Amino acid sequence: MKIDKLTKIYFSPTNTTQYIIEAISTGLKIENTKTIDLTKPEVRQNFKLDINLNNELLIIGVPVYEERIPEVIEKSLANLSGQGQPIILIALYGNIGEGIALKQLKELVEENGFNVIGAGSFIGEHSFSNNELKIAKNRPDKDDLKKAKYLGKKIIEKLKTSNNIENFAELNIQGKLPLIAKILPRNSAKMFAEKPKIDNKKCNRCGICINVCPVGAIDKKELEIDDNICLRCFACVKKCPKEARKINFKKSWLVKFILRKKGKVRKEPKIYF
Numbered sequence: 001m002k003i004d005k006l007t008k009i010y011f012s013p014t015n016t017t018q019y020i021i022e023a024i025s026t027g028l029k030i031e032n033t034k035t036i037d038l039t040k041p042e043v044r045q046n047f048k049l050d051i052n053l054n055n056e057l058l059i060i061g062v063p064v065y066e067e068r069i070p071e072v073i074e075k076s077l078a079n080l081s082g083q084g085q086p087i088i089l090i091a092l093y094g095n096i097g098e099g100i101a102l103k104q105l106k107e108l109v110e111e112n113g114f115n116v117i118g119a120g121s122f123i124g125e126h127s128f129s130n131n132e133l134k135i136a137k138n139r140p141d142k143d144d145l146k147k148a149k150y151l152g153k154k155i156i157e158k159l160k161t162s163n164n165i166e167n168f169a170e171l172n173i174q175g176k177l178p179l180i181a182k183i184l185p186r187n188s189a190k191m192f193a194e195k196p197k198i199d200n201k202k203c204n205r206c207g208i209c210i211n212v213c214p215v216g217a218i219d220k221k222e223l224e225i226d227d228n229i230c231l232r233c234f235a236c237v238k239k240c241p242k243e244a245r246k247i248n249f250k251k252s253w254l255v256k257f258i259l260r261k262k263g264k265v266r267k268e269p270k271i272y273f
Helices: 018-029 042-045 073-079 101-111 142-160 181-182 208-212 254-261
Strands: 005-010 033-037 056-063 088-091 115-123 271-272
Touching: 005 018, 018 056, 018 088, 018 142, 033 101, 042 073, 056 101, 073 101, 088 101, 088 142, 101 115, 101 181, 115 142, 142 271
Parallel strands: 005 033, 005 056, 056 088, 088 115
Antiparallel strands: 115 271
Protein backbone atom coordinates (compact mmCIF):
# COMPACT_ATOMS: atom_id res chain seq x y z
CA MET A 1 0.00 0.00 0.00
CA LYS A 2 1.14 3.50 -0.77
CA ILE A 3 0.97 5.75 2.29
CA ASP A 4 2.39 9.24 1.85
CA LYS A 5 0.39 11.35 4.30
CA LEU A 6 0.28 11.20 8.10
CA THR A 7 -2.15 12.96 10.45
CA LYS A 8 -1.22 13.02 14.13
CA ILE A 9 -4.00 13.70 16.63
CA TYR A 10 -3.39 13.85 20.36
CA PHE A 11 -4.48 15.22 23.73
CA SER A 12 -1.39 15.78 25.86
CA PRO A 13 -1.49 18.41 28.65
CA THR A 14 1.98 17.53 29.97
CA ASN A 15 3.41 16.45 26.58
CA THR A 16 4.06 12.82 27.52
CA THR A 17 1.57 11.42 25.00
CA GLN A 18 2.91 13.82 22.39
CA TYR A 19 6.46 12.48 22.87
CA ILE A 20 5.28 8.94 22.07
CA ILE A 21 3.35 10.09 19.01
CA GLU A 22 6.39 11.95 17.68
CA ALA A 23 8.63 8.91 18.24
CA ILE A 24 6.23 6.71 16.28
CA SER A 25 6.16 9.34 13.54
CA THR A 26 9.96 9.20 13.38
CA GLY A 27 9.78 5.44 12.86
CA LEU A 28 7.18 5.81 10.12
CA LYS A 29 9.35 8.22 8.09
CA ILE A 30 6.41 9.86 6.34
CA GLU A 31 7.38 13.36 5.24
CA ASN A 32 3.93 14.86 4.63
CA THR A 33 2.52 15.22 8.14
CA LYS A 34 -0.21 17.24 9.84
CA THR A 35 -0.67 17.71 13.59
CA ILE A 36 -3.97 18.31 15.39
CA ASP A 37 -3.44 19.14 19.06
CA LEU A 38 -6.71 18.49 20.89
CA THR A 39 -5.15 19.75 24.11
CA LYS A 40 -6.17 23.25 23.07
CA PRO A 41 -9.82 24.05 23.94
CA GLU A 42 -10.29 26.16 20.81
CA VAL A 43 -9.22 23.22 18.62
CA ARG A 44 -11.63 20.81 20.32
CA GLN A 45 -14.50 23.28 20.09
CA ASN A 46 -14.91 23.05 16.33
CA PHE A 47 -13.13 19.78 15.65
CA LYS A 48 -14.49 17.60 12.89
CA LEU A 49 -12.38 15.53 10.53
CA ASP A 50 -13.52 13.50 7.54
CA ILE A 51 -10.79 11.36 5.98
CA ASN A 52 -11.45 10.27 2.41
CA LEU A 53 -7.96 9.75 1.01
CA ASN A 54 -6.70 6.19 0.58
CA ASN A 55 -3.06 7.17 1.00
CA GLU A 56 -3.46 8.64 4.49
CA LEU A 57 -2.48 7.14 7.85
CA LEU A 58 -3.70 8.46 11.20
CA ILE A 59 -2.29 8.24 14.72
CA ILE A 60 -4.41 9.06 17.75
CA GLY A 61 -2.83 9.40 21.19
CA VAL A 62 -4.58 9.99 24.52
CA PRO A 63 -3.61 9.81 28.18
CA VAL A 64 -5.48 7.43 30.46
CA TYR A 65 -7.63 9.20 33.06
CA GLU A 66 -9.28 6.98 35.67
CA GLU A 67 -8.46 3.98 33.45
CA ARG A 68 -10.45 5.43 30.52
CA ILE A 69 -10.32 7.93 27.65
CA PRO A 70 -10.47 11.44 29.16
CA GLU A 71 -14.09 12.54 29.19
CA VAL A 72 -13.10 15.99 27.90
CA ILE A 73 -12.11 14.62 24.48
CA GLU A 74 -14.73 11.92 23.93
CA LYS A 75 -16.95 14.25 21.89
CA SER A 76 -14.04 15.40 19.72
CA LEU A 77 -12.94 11.86 18.92
CA ALA A 78 -16.50 10.96 17.99
CA ASN A 79 -16.27 13.61 15.25
CA LEU A 80 -13.68 11.59 13.35
CA SER A 81 -14.95 9.91 10.21
CA GLY A 82 -13.12 7.59 7.84
CA GLN A 83 -13.63 5.31 4.88
CA GLY A 84 -11.46 2.34 5.77
CA GLN A 85 -8.21 4.25 6.32
CA PRO A 86 -5.48 2.72 8.51
CA ILE A 87 -5.06 4.08 12.02
CA ILE A 88 -2.64 3.64 14.94
CA LEU A 89 -3.92 4.03 18.49
CA ILE A 90 -1.90 5.03 21.54
CA ALA A 91 -2.95 5.20 25.20
CA LEU A 92 -0.48 6.47 27.78
CA TYR A 93 -0.91 5.81 31.50
CA GLY A 94 1.02 6.72 34.63
CA ASN A 95 2.36 3.27 35.56
CA ILE A 96 -0.69 2.52 37.74
CA GLY A 97 -3.31 0.93 35.46
CA GLU A 98 -3.86 0.96 31.71
CA GLY A 99 -7.58 0.27 32.12
CA ILE A 100 -9.81 0.20 29.05
CA ALA A 101 -8.72 3.37 27.21
CA LEU A 102 -7.05 1.55 24.31
CA LYS A 103 -10.01 -0.79 23.95
CA GLN A 104 -12.38 2.21 24.00
CA LEU A 105 -10.35 3.92 21.29
CA LYS A 106 -10.44 0.84 19.09
CA GLU A 107 -14.20 0.46 19.38
CA LEU A 108 -14.75 4.16 18.70
CA VAL A 109 -12.62 4.47 15.56
CA GLU A 110 -13.85 1.19 14.09
CA GLU A 111 -17.43 2.40 14.47
CA ASN A 112 -16.39 5.56 12.63
CA GLY A 113 -14.93 3.78 9.62
CA PHE A 114 -11.23 3.21 10.35
CA ASN A 115 -9.09 0.06 10.29
CA VAL A 116 -6.83 -0.34 13.32
CA ILE A 117 -3.46 -1.68 12.13
CA GLY A 118 -1.31 -0.84 15.14
CA ALA A 119 -1.62 0.18 18.77
CA GLY A 120 0.38 0.71 21.90
CA SER A 121 -0.06 1.10 25.62
CA PHE A 122 2.79 3.29 26.88
CA ILE A 123 3.85 4.79 30.19
CA GLY A 124 4.35 8.45 31.06
CA GLU A 125 4.95 10.37 34.26
CA HIS A 126 1.80 10.28 36.38
CA SER A 127 -0.13 13.53 36.74
CA PHE A 128 0.19 13.26 40.53
CA SER A 129 3.96 12.70 40.40
CA ASN A 130 6.07 15.29 42.23
CA ASN A 131 9.41 15.45 44.03
CA GLU A 132 7.97 13.67 47.06
CA LEU A 133 5.84 11.09 45.27
CA LYS A 134 7.71 10.00 42.15
CA ILE A 135 5.51 7.90 39.88
CA ALA A 136 7.00 7.01 36.49
CA LYS A 137 9.24 10.06 36.87
CA ASN A 138 10.71 11.32 33.57
CA ARG A 139 8.85 8.78 31.48
CA PRO A 140 8.55 8.18 28.64
CA ASP A 141 12.31 7.61 28.80
CA LYS A 142 14.72 6.67 26.02
CA ASP A 143 13.69 2.99 26.16
CA ASP A 144 10.01 3.91 25.84
CA LEU A 145 10.73 6.21 22.90
CA LYS A 146 12.88 3.55 21.26
CA LYS A 147 9.98 1.10 21.45
CA ALA A 148 7.59 3.71 20.03
CA LYS A 149 9.94 4.35 17.12
CA TYR A 150 10.18 0.58 16.56
CA LEU A 151 6.38 0.36 16.44
CA GLY A 152 6.28 3.01 13.73
CA LYS A 153 8.98 1.21 11.75
CA LYS A 154 7.20 -2.16 11.87
CA ILE A 155 3.85 -0.66 10.88
CA ILE A 156 5.20 1.13 7.81
CA GLU A 157 6.96 -2.10 6.77
CA LYS A 158 3.67 -3.93 7.16
CA LEU A 159 1.84 -1.37 5.03
CA LYS A 160 4.44 -1.42 2.26
CA THR A 161 4.23 -5.19 1.90
CA SER A 162 0.43 -5.37 1.86
CA ASN A 163 -1.93 -4.83 -1.06
CA ASN A 164 -5.16 -4.63 0.92
CA ILE A 165 -5.66 -3.28 4.41
CA GLU A 166 -8.64 -5.54 4.96
CA ASN A 167 -6.27 -8.52 4.93
CA PHE A 168 -4.61 -7.33 8.15
CA ALA A 169 -5.17 -9.52 11.19
CA GLU A 170 -7.51 -8.27 13.92
CA LEU A 171 -5.58 -6.83 16.88
CA ASN A 172 -6.49 -8.50 20.16
CA ILE A 173 -6.64 -5.47 22.45
CA GLN A 174 -8.00 -6.28 25.88
CA GLY A 175 -8.90 -4.02 28.77
CA LYS A 176 -10.30 -4.28 32.25
CA LEU A 177 -11.58 -1.77 34.78
CA PRO A 178 -10.52 -2.35 38.39
CA LEU A 179 -13.28 -2.27 41.00
CA ILE A 180 -12.35 1.19 42.29
CA ALA A 181 -12.65 2.67 38.78
CA LYS A 182 -16.14 1.19 38.49
CA ILE A 183 -17.20 2.67 41.83
CA LEU A 184 -15.75 6.17 41.58
CA PRO A 185 -17.46 8.82 39.42
CA ARG A 186 -15.78 10.31 36.35
CA ASN A 187 -13.34 13.15 37.01
CA SER A 188 -12.73 11.73 40.47
CA ALA A 189 -9.12 13.00 40.58
CA LYS A 190 -10.38 16.09 42.41
CA MET A 191 -11.47 13.82 45.26
CA PHE A 192 -7.79 13.10 45.93
CA ALA A 193 -5.99 16.33 45.03
CA GLU A 194 -6.72 19.99 45.61
CA LYS A 195 -6.77 22.53 42.80
CA PRO A 196 -3.25 24.00 42.47
CA LYS A 197 -3.12 27.29 44.36
CA ILE A 198 -0.70 30.03 43.39
CA ASP A 199 2.22 31.30 45.47
CA ASN A 200 2.18 35.03 44.77
CA LYS A 201 5.70 35.42 46.12
CA LYS A 202 7.06 33.17 43.37
CA CYS A 203 4.68 33.97 40.50
CA ASN A 204 5.89 36.51 37.94
CA ARG A 205 2.57 36.63 36.02
CA CYS A 206 4.12 35.12 32.87
CA GLY A 207 0.79 33.53 31.88
CA ILE A 208 2.22 30.11 30.99
CA CYS A 209 -0.27 28.34 33.25
CA ILE A 210 -3.16 30.04 31.45
CA ASN A 211 -1.88 28.95 28.05
CA VAL A 212 -1.21 25.32 28.98
CA CYS A 213 -4.49 24.62 30.78
CA PRO A 214 -6.44 22.23 28.52
CA VAL A 215 -9.85 23.37 29.76
CA GLY A 216 -9.36 27.11 30.23
CA ALA A 217 -9.87 26.83 33.97
CA ILE A 218 -7.46 29.62 34.98
CA ASP A 219 -8.70 33.19 35.33
CA LYS A 220 -6.53 35.52 33.25
CA LYS A 221 -6.53 38.34 35.82
CA GLU A 222 -6.48 36.64 39.20
CA LEU A 223 -4.88 33.35 38.03
CA GLU A 224 -7.37 31.48 40.20
CA ILE A 225 -8.53 28.04 39.05
CA ASP A 226 -12.18 27.12 38.55
CA ASP A 227 -12.48 23.96 40.60
CA ASN A 228 -15.58 22.85 38.70
CA ILE A 229 -13.71 22.31 35.43
CA CYS A 230 -10.10 21.65 36.54
CA LEU A 231 -9.01 18.16 35.41
CA ARG A 232 -6.12 17.83 37.89
CA CYS A 233 -3.78 17.15 34.96
CA PHE A 234 -1.36 19.54 36.73
CA ALA A 235 0.08 20.94 33.52
CA CYS A 236 0.05 24.32 35.28
CA VAL A 237 2.27 22.86 38.01
CA LYS A 238 4.69 20.94 35.84
CA LYS A 239 5.22 23.74 33.32
CA CYS A 240 5.56 26.68 35.72
CA PRO A 241 9.15 27.99 35.42
CA LYS A 242 8.98 29.55 38.90
CA GLU A 243 7.40 26.55 40.69
CA ALA A 244 4.65 28.89 41.85
CA ARG A 245 2.08 26.09 41.98
CA LYS A 246 2.33 22.68 43.60
CA ILE A 247 0.35 19.49 44.04
CA ASN A 248 -1.43 19.12 47.37
CA PHE A 249 -3.24 15.88 48.12
CA LYS A 250 -6.44 15.35 50.05
CA LYS A 251 -6.20 12.36 52.40
CA SER A 252 -2.48 12.65 51.72
CA TRP A 253 -1.33 9.51 53.57
CA LEU A 254 -3.90 7.32 51.78
CA VAL A 255 -3.16 8.68 48.30
CA LYS A 256 0.58 8.29 48.77
CA PHE A 257 0.22 4.77 50.19
CA ILE A 258 -1.95 3.55 47.31
CA LEU A 259 0.10 5.17 44.54
CA ARG A 260 3.44 4.04 45.97
CA LYS A 261 2.15 0.49 46.30
CA LYS A 262 0.65 0.33 42.81
CA GLY A 263 3.39 2.29 41.09
CA LYS A 264 6.56 0.85 42.60
CA VAL A 265 7.11 -1.79 39.89
CA ARG A 266 8.14 -0.40 36.53
CA LYS A 267 5.62 -1.31 33.86
CA GLU A 268 6.66 -1.68 30.22
CA PRO A 269 4.89 -0.70 27.00
CA LYS A 270 2.69 -3.15 25.12
CA ILE A 271 2.64 -2.84 21.35
CA TYR A 272 0.35 -4.39 18.75
CA PHE A 273 0.90 -4.64 14.99
